[in-house]
Amino acid sequence: MSTERDSFLTNGRRRAATWLCVLLALSGAGWIVRDLTVAGQGADLWRHWCGAALRPGGDTVWATSALDPLLVLGAPAAAAAVRHRAPAPSVAAGALCSLAAGTALLRLPVLWTAAARLPVQDDRLLTWTRATAAAQLVAAAVLCAVAAGAVRRRGRPGRPGGRRTDALPEVASSAYGVVHAVPYGTDPGPAGRPHKGPAVVAGLLLAVAGLALTAREIHHWVRLGGEAYGRRLTGGTGAVGALLEPPADWEAAVLALLALAAAAAAFRRAAWARPATAAAGALLAVHGAVALALAMRAGEFGRLAVLPGGAQLGLAAAALSAAAGPLVLIAAARPGLPPPAADPDEVHAYGSAPGEARPPHAPPPPTTLPPGW
Helix, strand or coil: CCHHHHHHCCHHHHHHHHHHHHHHHHHHHHHHHHHHHHCCCHHHHHHHHCCCCCCCCCCCCCCCCCCHHHHHHHHHHHHHHHHCCCCCHHHHHHHHHHHHHHHHHHHCCHHHHCHHHCCCCCHHHHHHHHHHHHHHHHHHHHHHHHHHHHHHHHCCCCCCCCCCCCCCCEECCCCCCCCCEECCCCCCCCCCCCCHHHHHHHHHHHHHHHHHHHHHHHHHHHHHCHHHHHHHHHCCCCCCCCCCCCCHHHHHHHHHHHHHHHHHHHHHCCCCHHHHHHHHHHHHHHHHHHHHHHHHHCCCHHHHHHCCHHHHHHHHHHHHHHHHHHHHHHHHHCCCCCCCCCCCCCCCCCCCCCCCCCCCCCCCCCCCCCCCC
């Protein structure tokens, strides 16, 4: 196990991050089970996720949307990156931060919009909804703190895995005796860093989809005016939807932000770009597919030429999101740079391999290594 991994994957950090991911997964799965319970048929929940205007019956509403299964599945994926020791600290930190950012941004408006989505006042359901959103926001904040603290600890000089502050050659052997110096600057990059081809493809696709969503939101803002768009963005219009679902414009703005941030990371080929692009690609794919399903149900494709400019722009943004999302996932699934391997021609110190004999007339290695060795 490398010291770079140890600098992030300490037992305390692994346990804390894992339990927080379990909390996020269980809290989201509980609401999906609740929706399955109140649904007349299991297929009704699926049709609701696909955009059908169905009511589960009685004086209640759906609690989840199509993005909730992604958040539930993303939590164990991030926990696996931590527990199974991703090839670099930044990869595991990127998985945690991607999960935390998506959860926080999508759950934040629930704190003030949940009451407006209940057809009748239900204090118990409203309390549970807000408590879930608040707990997930706290868990997301702690996950970000854990990941940021690990990366900051890794970057301190003098710590295992820390960034070097001098330009001296790196020493390849830690044993006592003769060592072999590796020329400085030959390292292709940190482990887990995406290769150039997949990174460029993912960055371009995310940038195009993010800019399309941004253009749609700017068009809404110009057409409606700042005050009306602000109410629509924050859910002040009182439209009834799923309890944990953010307002439509809020969701589009959040996805545009995540897509552009992941695109910037992909262009920089940061080590945390792969989990960030995977998360953004999955969210874009589901968002675009649901928007296209709604447009198809409304018959907008049959009268595309007579639709207003805003509707045409929305369809274009949805199509780009639905098409770019799966392609980004494929690019993000490509393995990154492997951890550095030992050079078979490297000259190691005697005594570094088990059973290796000491050369003649060579002094024996010390039984106790010097301080700081």
